[in-house]
Amino acid sequence: METFFFIIHIIIIILLVTGVLMQESREEGLSGLGTAGSSESPFSKRSKGWSGLLDKAVRILAWAFLISCILSSMILPRLF
Numbered sequence: 001m002e003t004f005f006f007i008i009h010i011i012i013i014i015l016l017v018t019g020v021l022m023q024e025s026r027e028e029g030l031s032g033l034g035t036a037g038s039s040e041s042p043f044s045k046r047s048k049g050w051s052g053l054l055d056k057a058v059r060i061l062a063w064a065f066l067i068s069c070i071l072s073s074m075i076l077p078r079l080f
Helices: 002-022 049-079
Strands: none
Touching: 002 049
16 A cells, blocks of 8 residues: 555656646746736736646646645554
8 A cells, every 4th residue: 555655656746847847937936926017927817728738737736746745644654
């Protein structure tokens, strides 16, 4: 059972890192967080197409990573 969780966790990590590296640069970095005139904010609608699909996939993988971390911290100590 621990091997199963470990393999799933590693697959999620690899896909998440690959997805983040494939995203386009926003060119603003952290300097754009404080400006009110930014054209793109985390709450604005995302562009459609490949970029939008990749953004959605990275969000889903990030949630999957969070859930797999929580599950592994809850379930794996009980196995030992």
